[in-house]
Amino acid sequence: MHIFDAQIAAIVAATPSIRVVRLAIADPAFRFLPGQWVDLGVDIDGTAHTAGYSITTSPLHPGTIELAVKASARHPVARWVHERATVGDRVRVSQGQGPFVYLPEMSDNAVLIGGGVGVTPLLSIFRHVRDAGLPTGVHLVYSVSDSSEILFRDELESAARSHDNLHVSITVTQPDPRWHGLTGRIDPVKLHALDVPDDTLYYLCGPKGMVEDISTLLHDLGVPMSRIIFEKWW
Numbered sequence: 001m002h003i004f005d006a007q008i009a010a011i012v013a014a015t016p017s018i019r020v021v022r023l024a025i026a027d028p029a030f031r032f033l034p035g036q037w038v039d040l041g042v043d044i045d046g047t048a049h050t051a052g053y054s055i056t057t058s059p060l061h062p063g064t065i066e067l068a069v070k071a072s073a074r075h076p077v078a079r080w081v082h083e084r085a086t087v088g089d090r091v092r093v094s095q096g097q098g099p100f101v102y103l104p105e106m107s108d109n110a111v112l113i114g115g116g117v118g119v120t121p122l123l124s125i126f127r128h129v130r131d132a133g134l135p136t137g138v139h140l141v142y143s144v145s146d147s148s149e150i151l152f153r154d155e156l157e158s159a160a161r162s163h164d165n166l167h168v169s170i171t172v173t174q175p176d177p178r179w180h181g182l183t184g185r186i187d188p189v190k191l192h193a194l195d196v197p198d199d200t201l202y203y204l205c206g207p208k209g210m211v212e213d214i215s216t217l218l219h220d221l222g223v224p225m226s227r228i229i230f231e232k233w234w
Contacts, residue, residue: 001094003028003041008081011081011187015149017071018117019081020056023093024064032059032096034128035121035203040067041092046093051077054168054205054231056151060129061065067181068151070117071191082185083191098232100205102128102136111136111194113186113214115206116144119151121231122205130166139167139194145211147150147172151186155195169194186210204230 010022037054053067072078100127102110110129112122119142129136144150150170171182171190183188191214202218204211204223209216211232218228 002029003039003092003094003135006091006093008085008087008091010087014068014151018032018148019050019069019071020066021081021085021153022064022066023091024157025093026063028062028094030062030093032065033101034059034125035062035101036096036098036124037100037121037206038067038096039092039094041078041094042077042089043187044076044082049076049080051075054124056120056123056127057219057220058124058131060128060131066234068117068123070083098231100203100229102201102203104132104136107199108135108137109197109200111196111200111202111208112140112204113139113202113204114142115186115210116149117151118204118206118210118231123152124160125203126156126166132162135165137165137167137195137196137200139169141186141194142168142170143210144172145168145174146193158231167194186214186217188221191217191221200227204228206232207234 002026006023011023012020014020037052039050041050056067057066067073069081071082109209113121156168162168175183211230
């Protein structure tokens with residue numbers, strides 16, 4: 001597998017538990033497709049560590065990618081990103097990987113269903129449709145436990161207001177008084193309300209249990225398994 005040198009160009013605290021890391025990759029041979037992930041390699045106290053993270057950005061912006069890394073006391077790379085990483089640090093990334101990909105020839109309609117930080121590959125697909133000016137009808141259905149953990153809320157809602165083919169539904173499972181949108185888990189009522197064509201592709205990414213539950217819900221609503229693409233975060 002080809003490994004590329006990269007440098008941290010920016011680190012942003014996007015939510016209380018998620019840092020977004022922008023990586024500059026000078027090698028023009030680096031490639032990825034919307035929805036893919038990379039292995040991020042870092043050296044910590046002389047030992048090499050690697051962890052996989054989905055790319056959140058569109059391939060239309062060569063030379064840089066962004067990764068959204070959730071804090072974790074158990075994972076050395078995540079701890080390094082949150083506690084020690086600084087702009088200018090050198091890291092390594094693999095080529096884009098995985099079959100969790102959207103290309104315009106696959107369908108004219110896509111529903112992107114994400115739970116928590118599992119939304120990250122879906123953001124890449126959503127942004128690619130927006131940035132490429134594709135006519136694809138996209139519905140992003142995004143569930144979080146706390147409204148403070150919504151990634152890129154302003155950007156997503158602005159895109160939905162500005163593009164007739166982009167739609168965003170955010171639901172909060174443990175809402176506080178400041179939240180005035182959808183509440184509760186993603187359920188048959190929320191899915192049925194999307195009112196999408198039969199040729200729609202459904203992309204699911206999040207905790208294993210959520211992905212399995214949503215797959216069952218979709219199947220019960222008549223969606224064939226051949227139109228459900230999923231990635232589980234173990």
